Amino acid sequence: MKSNEALDLERYLRQTTLPELGIEGQAALLASKVLVVGLGGLGAPVATYLAAAGVGELGLCDGDKVELSNLHRQVLFNEADLGTSKVDAAATNILAKNSKIKLKKESRFLSSENVFELLAGFDLVVDCTDSLEARYLINDTCLALGIPFVYGALHKFQGQCSVFAPGGPCFRCYMPAFASVPTCQMTGVLGVLPGLVGCAQATAVLQLLLGRSSPLVGVMQFFDLLTFDFYKIAIPRQADCICRAFDNDAKSVPLKSSHLESMPVRSISVQKLHEQLQKPDLTLLDVRELAEFRTMRFKNAVHLPLSQLSISKSSIETALALSNQESKSESKSESKLGSVVVYCRSGQRSIQAVRILQASGVENVVNLDGGIMEWHRSFQGEGLDSDFDAID
Numbered sequence: 001m002k003s004n005e006a007l008d009l010e011r012y013l014r015q016t017t018l019p020e021l022g023i024e025g026q027a028a029l030l031a032s033k034v035l036v037v038g039l040g041g042l043g044a045p046v047a048t049y050l051a052a053a054g055v056g057e058l059g060l061c062d063g064d065k066v067e068l069s070n071l072h073r074q075v076l077f078n079e080a081d082l083g084t085s086k087v088d089a090a091a092t093n094i095l096a097k098n099s100k101i102k103l104k105k106e107s108r109f110l111s112s113e114n115v116f117e118l119l120a121g122f123d124l125v126v127d128c129t130d131s132l133e134a135r136y137l138i139n140d141t142c143l144a145l146g147i148p149f150v151y152g153a154l155h156k157f158q159g160q161c162s163v164f165a166p167g168g169p170c171f172r173c174y175m176p177a178f179a180s181v182p183t184c185q186m187t188g189v190l191g192v193l194p195g196l197v198g199c200a201q202a203t204a205v206l207q208l209l210l211g212r213s214s215p216l217v218g219v220m221q222f223f224d225l226l227t228f229d230f231y232k233i234a235i236p237r238q239a240d241c242i243c244r245a246f247d248n249d250a251k252s253v254p255l256k257s258s259h260l261e262s263m264p265v266r267s268i269s270v271q272k273l274h275e276q277l278q279k280p281d282l283t284l285l286d287v288r289e290l291a292e293f294r295t296m297r298f299k300n301a302v303h304l305p306l307s308q309l310s311i312s313k314s315s316i317e318t319a320l321a322l323s324n325q326e327s328k329s330e331s332k333s334e335s336k337l338g339s340v341v342v343y344c345r346s347g348q349r350s351i352q353a354v355r356i357l358q359a360s361g362v363e364n365v366v367n368l369d370g371g372i373m374e375w376h377r378s379f380q381g382e383g384l385d386s387d388f389d390a391i392d
């Protein structure tokens with residue numbers, strides 16, 4: 001009977017034999033945490049190969065169920081999985097292949113509300129979605145977290161793959177405008193194409209986890225299945241892109257997401273805020289979505305939704321500077337309260353916002369405990385404003 005350790009050595013033997021990988025490389029893979037967003041045609045080979053290669057922890061994120069029309073390209077699933085959540089089916093099939101790795105299951109779609117929570121804690125993200133909106137969310141959040149993401153995309157017979165890493169061009173450098181891109185559902189896709197692009201993505205992930213720089217940083221690799229032309233184009237870094245705001249982070253030690261996650265957050269109670277609300281150097285920052293902001297907010301609050309907050313340090317500073325012009329005080333207060341109080345509905349989203357602000361170098365930021373709802377419970381409409389009826 002072989003020991004578990006011996007079995008694992010045997011399991012990875014064909015790759016640890018490669019001098020470029022070796023036992024040390026295998027240890028690095030086993031210690032890595034990778035999030036796969038989207039378990040469709042791209043996510044299937046990515047998750048399968050990363051699990052087989054022994055990436056220690058895989059996050060699986062998708063809100064969909066397995067359908068019959070998925071099976072021609074989503075090779076992770078079988079007929080028996082029809083109607084099952086993709087995350088559950090993927091987890092079962094992946095663990096059947098490698099029961100030694102850890103899985104983190106997230107049966108939901110990525111959104112501006114949950115993107116930070118979902119991505120934080122991972123070393124790297126693989127974008128296997130077919131949604132441009134999700135790509136911008138992943139791009140912006142990875143910039144804020146200081147982690148790379150591996151991009152893959154499909155269109156009819158053509159695929160693309162790239163690596164967007166701190167310090168290099170980002171996805172917005174490549175595609176700055178919010179263009180409309182058709183999905184596989186709308187245009188159709190040959191089943192082998194996501195297999196090819198997904199394998200390229202998995203390769204880039206392994207290179208990054210092994211501490212090598214990927215040849216796909218700053219480069220878009222194209223795969224054309226009709227002509228068999230595989231070619232690259234350089235992605236120039238745009239001078240005015242939001243990724244420039246994160247350059248300082250990138251040049252120093254990259255900010256590990258686990259670092260951001262454990263970053264302590266100072267908070268303030270609604271009672272304390274009530275005492276200090278009239279201080280002239282106080283900025284109230286509302287990080288909820290526009291509809292929530294319009295319904296009920298603090299008077300003179302600055303609005304910057306969490307979904308956009310992760311985008312840019314410069315936009316944060318601009319927004320705060322604009323608000324401070326209105327209530328400029330010559331002598332800075334010696335108050336213990338930070339100059340920026342961040343709030344949301346109940347105080348959860350705002351914790352994430354405070355961490356992003358702190359990581360972006362904004363000082364004196366505190367979180368409002370319990371959010372605006374807690375304030376409303378204690379002080380009703382006092383100090384609040386609305387675009388609609390009077391608040392009572």
Ligand SMILES: [Zn+2]
Pocket residue numbers: 169170171172173174238241242243244
């Ligand atoms: Zn950029």
